[in-house]
Amino acid sequence: MTVELRTGEDWVPVCELTALTPGRGVAALLPDGSQAALFLDRAGRAYAICNQDPFTGAHVLSRGLLGSDAGRPFVASPLLKQRFDLESGRCLDDDGVAVRTYEVRTA
16 A cells, blocks of 8 residues: 655655554655655554654654654654644644644555
8 A cells, every 4th residue: 555645736655554664754755845754653544744843944753753642643853852743733832833734545
């Protein structure tokens, strides 16, 4: 099965589902030159957000630690530890900051 992300009106194939390990992230370069961070939770649900940490500008969110807060999955940046909701992209530690999320499907 191939993991695909919606970028605008198009679905872009990113990687095979077997390339994702539950609890770990993978970075993907998209056709427009931006990066996405893909995650697979332990229940088998895939998520994708922008890989760029908005606090530092570094493309490192794919290397963050996964967790949950009140049942909502998040990734904590490996640099300054801000947590980003994997469903909404909202920063759980600063309401004024968010990262882009991508719709994910497997085909």
